[in-house]
Amino acid sequence: MPRASDAAAAPSRTRTPGAAPPPGSPPAPRTGERRLLAVAGAFALLQLVIVRPGLGLGWDETVYVSQVSGHAPAAFFSAPRARGITLLVAPVAFWSSSTPLLRVYLAVLAGAGLYGALRAWLGLFPPRVLAAGGALFATLWITLFYGPQAMPNYWVAVGALAAVGFFLRARRDRTRRAPLWGLAAAAALTAWMRPTDAVWTSLPLLALALRDRRPRLLLALLGGMAAGALEWVVEAYVRYGGLGARLSAGSRIEGGLGLHNAVTDQLRSLGGRALCRPCTGAVPSAPVIAWWFVLPLLAAAALVIAVRARRTTVTALPLACAVTASVPYLFLIGYAAPRFLLPAYALLAIPVADALWFLVTAAAGRWRPVVVTLVAVGLAAHVAVQLAVVDRAVSRTTTAHRSWVRSATELRHLGVSPPCLLTGGDSVPIAFQAGCASAYTAGHDAGTTAGALTRTARRIPVALLAASPGHLPSYAHGWRLHRLSDGYAYVAPGAPRERQGA
Numbered sequence: 421m422p423r424a425s426d427a428a429a430a431p432s433r434t435r436t437p438g439a440a441p442p443p444g445s446p447p448a449p450r451t452g453e454r455r456l457l458a459v460a461g462a463f464a465l466l467q468l469v470i471v472r473p474g475l476g477l478g479w480d481e482t483v484y485v486s487q488v489s490g491h492a493p494a495a496f497f498s499a500p501r502a503r504g505i506t507l508l509v510a511p512v513a514f515w516s517s518s519t520p521l522l523r524v525y526l527a528v529l530a531g532a533g534l535y536g537a538l539r540a541w542l543g544l545f546p547p548r549v550l551a552a553g554g555a556l557f558a559t560l561w562i563t564l565f566y567g568p569q570a571m572p573n574y575w576v577a578v579g580a581l582a583a584v585g586f587f588l589r590a591r592r593d594r595t596r597r598a599p600l601w602g603l604a605a606a607a608a609l610t611a612w613m614r615p616t617d618a619v620w621t622s623l624p625l626l627a628l629a630l631r632d633r634r635p636r637l638l639l640a641l642l643g644g645m646a647a648g649a650l651e652w653v654v655e656a657y658v659r660y661g662g663l664g665a666r667l668s669a670g671s672r673i674e675g676g677l678g679l680h681n682a683v684t685d686q687l688r689s690l691g692g693r694a695l696c697r698p699c700t701g702a703v704p705s706a707p708v709i710a711w712w713f714v715l716p717l718l719a720a721a722a723l724v725i726a727v728r729a730r731r732t733t734v735t736a737l738p739l740a741c742a743v744t745a746s747v748p749y750l751f752l753i754g755y756a757a758p759r760f761l762l763p764a765y766a767l768l769a770i771p772v773a774d775a776l777w778f779l780v781t782a783a784a785g786r787w788r789p790v791v792v793t794l795v796a797v798g799l800a801a802h803v804a805v806q807l808a809v810v811d812r813a814v815s816r817t818t819t820a821h822r823s824w825v826r827s828a829t830e831l832r833h834l835g836v837s838p839p840c841l842l843t844g845g846d847s848v849p850i851a852f853q854a855g856c857a858s859a860y861t862a863g864h865d866a867g868t869t870a871g872a873l874t875r876t877a878r879r880i881p882v883a884l885l886a887a888s889p890g891h892l893p894s895y896a897h898g899w900r901l902h903r904l905s906d907g908y909a910y911v912a913p914g915a916p917r918e919r920q921g922a
Contacts, residue, residue, distance in 0.1 A: 452547025456538045459551050463558035464531030467568045470807070471814055473520035473527075476821030478694070481570040482852045485509055491517040492838075493857035495848050496867040499660060499669035502652045504612035505572045513570075523568045530567035530574060534558060537578040537766070540585030540602055544592075544734050545770060546777075553773035557766050559803050561692065561810035562758045572613035573759040577766035579610035580621040580745065583641070584738050584767065587625050590637055591733075600636060604644035611648030616670075618645050620748055621763055624740035628733075673864045675754045682749065685756035687712065692813035697755035707805050715768060722771035725778050735771045742767035821849075823906040827885070828853035830904050834911055836881040843873060845885030845907060856881075861893065870895040877912035884910040 477485060483495045487503065488510040497503075512518075512525045538554045545553075557563055557577075566574050583606035590599035611618035622641060629637040656666035671677040675697075684703070689696040690712060691704035703709065719739055726735035742764040749760040776795055783791040827850045836842070840856040848865070851858035859868040874895050876882055884896045886908045892899075899910035 455547050455551040456535055459554040460531040460535035463534055464527050467527040471568050473523035479849050482849045484570045485513045486852055489513045492852045492855045495858050496865045498673055499666050500673055502614055505570055509570050527568040533578040537582040540582040544588055549774045549777050553770035556773055557769040559806055561806040564810045565813055566759050573762045575613045576610050576617045577762040579606050580763045581766040582606035584741055588734055600640040604640040607641050607644030608648035611645040615649040615652050621741050621745040623744045677752050680754040682756050689756045689758045692809045695757045699756055711802050718772040718775045719768055722775035738767045824849045825853050826905050834902055836883050840881040841876055843884050847885050877914045882912040
């Protein structure tokens with residue numbers, strides 16, 4: 421466990437390369453902030469260029485956006501979800517159905533979030549290390565892909581990164597209140613997006629605050645988390661019968677939380693898969709997954725460097741938070757999605773950047789050009805692979821989203837137009853495109869019954885989507901079968917007839 425005296429260790433006259441400024445040193449110059457702004461601005465621009473604003477909404481995005489959008493009725497909101505991302509997109513989604521506008525808004529916000537999280541670390545590491553750490557995190561394909569999306573994981577990542585930075589600053593300087601307020605705000609953001617993730621990422625912070633007997637740190641951390649999770653907890657009692665009942669329902673939806681080994685599943689997802697459930701297929705090629713094995717080695721090197729420089733805590737704490745953030749997604753669920761580990765990658769980024777800076781600055785003599793060349797070539801290859809993977813992920817996702825738009829258009833030609841309801845298959849994203857409601861009678865998103873669907877079909881158009889014709893549920897017997905370009909639709913006979921000439 422890091423010693424409380426680490427932060428107060430007497431500075432030496434010659435500082436180790438990459439080391440944090442000693443306590444009491446003047447604030448970082450404006451050039452440091454400009455570096456962080458440059459990284460954040462480049463990140464926002466890369467999202468718009470690579471992911472592109474025209475990328476349609478995904479399944480989960482549709483659920484979050486539909487809660488505040490006037491374009492279609494709200495989709496079923498399951499127990500594990502939190503409404504933080506819904507409220508984040510509300511200023512745009514509430515009055516506009518434009519996906520490009522929403523993407524631009526989120527990309528700009530993502531850049532601002534990265535800048536805020538890095539700025540929380542000023543005074544703990546040199547600005548060049550913070551800028552390099554931000555660039556490492558920002559150029560991961562997962563970060564680029566999910567930054568402009570209406571998904572909570574990126575925001576958990578920047579919230580956790582900011583929380584650790586503010587925690588360390590508040591622990592180092594007891595006279596300033598700004599870091600305490602920053603810690604509370606960052607903890608609230610993390611819990612607002614995903615309360616359970618906020619708990620996992622904050623465990624080392626709670627342990628250190630308790631060990632140090634720092635009630636103000638505890639109050640800021642716990643108060644922020646409580647404020648962020650308040651709506652989620654209230655909803656647990658209103659809709660699920662209590663906090664325990666909501667957690668239990670969430671566990672069932674996740675496949676039953678328990679001991680699982682999802683490490684290989686996460687490896688399979690690194691090739692650009694958004695969701696690996698069930699997780700089958702081959703592990704991506706070595707160039708695609710190599711960084712995943714290099715990352716822990718660099719993190720270990722960063723810890724060794726920090727211990728030798730007697731500044732253990734500022735490196736060990738984010739590493740510890742990265743470990744606790746990754747535990748549930750590596751060992752407690754039976755499937756994988758690359759976005760789940762975004763908080764861990766964000767927390768690892770700064771210590772890893774510190775280790776890389778140490779390697780290129782500590783080498784002397786004839787070895788220095790060799791080390792610098794190896795690091796530069798390695799980073800260039802890493803970024804090239806990440807850009808290639810995100811390009812494939814965007815292409816694959818765009819193809820899927822376009823098929824949903826085609827299906828929605830074809831359903832409208834069949835007379836399934838608002839007010840209407842879709843069930844089965846990919847009904848959530850297709851219904852949103854068509855302006856319909858969506859509902860399921862079974863599965864994780866079950867929110868209606870067969871009888872209710874039958875009654876609804878007497879009032880408005882209802883269609884059952886399927887990948888192929890086959891066994892029908894009892895309520896759909898007698899419904900008209902239609903071939904869509906990407907599947908089939910069984911349309912209830914009570915719906916209006918097909919539009920002539922469509």
